[in-house]
Amino acid sequence: MFRKLMTFDEAKRVIAEKLKPEALGEKEISLLEAYNRVLRENVVSALDIPPFNRSTVDGFAVKAEDTFGAEENQPAKLKLCGIVNLGEPPKIRLATGEAAEIVTGAPIPEGADAVVMVEDTDREDAELRVYRAVTKDGNVMKKGTDIKKGETVLKAGQVLGASEIGVLAALGLTKVKVFKVPVVAVLSTGGEVTEPGKELPAGKIYDINAYSLSTAVRESGGKPVYLGVVPDDKAALRKALEHALASADMVLTSGGVSVGPRDLTPQIVDSLGKPGVLISGIAVKPGKPTTVALIGRKPVFSLPGHPTSALLMFHLLARPVIQLMSGRPATEAKTVKALAAARMFQAKGRRTFVMVKLKRDRLDRLLAEPVETGASGAITTLAKADGFVEIPENQQFVDADEEVTVALLKEAV
């Protein structure tokens, strides 16, 4: 299966059908830590909300019929029989012709069936004059009208934001079952890279990918495990990959997937379990050497060493897998329309992704300006590119001034 280039669409199909990424399982966590997590199961209310008939205004609890016919010049006259305290079961029971002081949110006392607003009344000692009639249930929020006991209030798969967490609190919950966050081991290979934070040996450069990909994992809803740079020999690489597979739900490697004699990663990955390597090279540019394997149930993505290519392939292929493993829908990158600032060429029948920077011209039109992605722009490309333009296999180029769709790699532009 090695070295046969798949089309980009075939690769995506193989990932969907063979990797079959799906949510990993559940975890019960504190509601206060549940921001941005995904609900594991439908949430059914165990109580009526409100749990009692409740006043929606400040005023006086009454029997509605005692106010019938009341108007500005002919107030109904009622006898004040007490105060309903907020947050307590009422100690009062209203008889005909009586009224009880009440505030917003307090329970309606027995015998009362409506509340007149304080603005529509006036009082003198124990006598209350009501200048406007109120109908039965007027200014009362009845038990269970907001949420009924047994009602499904949130559905499995919903992402928890401030509103959803507020709703769960309303039900009295402090814990919630969410999908597990997939743990993704990230390691770099290649004899030319060394880990940041150490002295730079002559002839080497600092590794970028383990850091940028770890961050991209986090951004996608996964939990990265940074494993750093693995020495460029077979035994060390095998040991590192075995460790990565044992300690994570998914593995990302970068480097070591070109055709050079030292590019051992795919061979070792393939030997670690079944079904092994499923995709060995994709007809895309950049990112051609990308390989994808499945070892048991764990996906292994071996991305190119070039930082921009690695991050691009991550976004296109690995990110949706992490999202699905988190119980989220796989989201497409957000896109904006822009005008191509220059002609962009497709590469020899391969699906081509041109990294671009967005800027506005003097007419305030949004332009997509290609950013050099060759070896000579490895690092600064990362910092400059806002997104990419995709050129299909059957199109030779995108012309300058043509409208293009830019898929955004960064949220804010």
Place this chain on the structure above:
Amino acid sequence: MFRKLMTFDEAKRVIAEKLKPEALGEKEISLLEAYNRVLRENVVSALDIPPFNRSTVDGFAVKAEDTFGAEENQPAKLKLCGIVNLGEPPKIRLATGEAAEIVTGAPIPEGADAVVMVEDTDREDAELRVYRAVTKDGNVMKKGTDIKKGETVLKAGQVLGASEIGVLAALGLTKVKVFKVPVVAVLSTGGEVTEPGKELPAGKIYDINAYSLSTAVRESGGKPVYLGVVPDDKAALRKALEHALASADMVLTSGGVSVGPRDLTPQIVDSLGKPGVLISGIAVKPGKPTTVALIGRKPVFSLPGHPTSALLMFHLLARPVIQLMSGRPATEAKTVKALAAARMFQAKGRRTFVMVKLKRDRLDRLLAEPVETGASGAITTLAKADGFVEIPENQQFVDADEEVTVALLKEAV
């Protein structure tokens, strides 16, 4: 100063001018934990990248002039003098007429000034035939061409994503100075609410706001400190507010700001330090009782008890303050255009925010459908509303089918 309603615009101006929210200070953190944090200072590269002249292809390091005139039928013939290892300083020094095997990323050996691609060569024992001439610096990425030592590569205020963290790793860094995350204490008041997770006493409902606002703080880039529900008496409230001010950079309370006799919060807040309460009621609907104070340098927002009003006022007024305290620009809510599904009225000269749910009609037009926000929809409103439509003070209503701008409270719609 109490009870004079400010217009919404005045309130925003007072917050900008009197609270003067600004970034809190710096913290050095691990690069692996820096996702979504804000860079505290410009980052200047301490090294040239690449740190040496580097091959951008697999092939042979040569003296360019030794290949001049080489073509398909007339190859230049060179003598192979060794191999340049990846990740090591080259041990070779090229003499005229010599070539050395080299891979992508390896340092150019002394004496060489170009690399011929392996596809353009052919070898027999120690003889290399070069079928295409290469110019000086051809296929060489020269020292410092990507980033120069002393060059500013990232600027203070940039939010750190995968690309930026990759760039920092390229410089050899493993730590980075970022702005501190503002700590925001969140507490609820009101005799009718009790904390989730406990038995529900008769006459009470579960508190929503401390949970929804804590989550909203996190969503805005702050760190919430959940202080729960404070008993509804003066001494307890004063103690809780003093504790909140001592342990956080900002305080959010909800409930206890209406005109009822028990609404003590603003009075106590005002007594805790100078300048005290700056905004005491805003001519908005909902959210009128919102008060804003500054105690020393710490903002205190006292939001309404109604969960939807509290969250709305948080978004409009407190969220930008948290963003500025995190070193971020204050962002406006994202908006979408939609058609009003029903007439929406402005409330008595107050800036009015109508909570709406977005949905598509049969013609696939996006509609903004008002969600009931009265007392009778307190909790379900939170779950249903996607955003809000703003109606200015000088406009009586928005008509059905009119185009409206919906500010989104949730990211995904």
